[in-house]
Amino acid sequence: GAGVSQTPSNKVTEKGKYVELRCDPISGHTALYWYRQSLGQGPEFLIYFQGTGAADDSGLPNDRFFAVRPEGSVSTLKIQRTERGDSAVYLCASSSLAVSYNEQFFGPGTRLTVL
């Protein structure tokens, strides 16, 4: 079956612009996660959705970052007034919460470059 997909695979933007990153989770997975991986580091948690609602957004760095999942499937991560420090690979993962401590399946990521 299809895995987690993310679009675009690469995004280059200018400082101050607005960007949207999309994640299509595995069909039927109720939990969706966004992580950010900066160069040379491990992924860092941003936000977690259970269904349509954000269950934990404690990892969002500031109010320029926002994410939605209006129908409980596709999610969009939105970054306003981008800064050069936002450059990173943004990873999305999904999991089925039918089983606790279940595996998170990751997409290939979106590489964001802010010039």
Place this chain on the structure above:
Amino acid sequence: DQQVKQNSPSLSVQEGRISILNCDYTNSMFDYFLWYKKYPAEGPTFLISISSIKDKNEDGRFTVFLNKSAKHLSLHIVPSQPGDSAVYFCAAMNAGNMLTFGGGTRLMVKP
């Protein structure tokens, strides 16, 4: 404050030998630990996990050991194969939700 640390950024091993990747954590609330493998331009893929109630979990060539008193876990790969060359991330979980990752160890297995 890094709660999960992988102190070796890289490791080089000869094909057929054992690879040992190490991970330390500070948060005693973590109760589930995972190893992920990552190839360039791909997302991390799950490799093996261990619950805090166990001290060892084995899956084929991969074994994870957990020492709770030392807050240390390790991944053993034996025998190592060139296809194992990748970046390996240790991750920890609390209450079954978000993952906290280490910085990764790049494993190179030489033929």
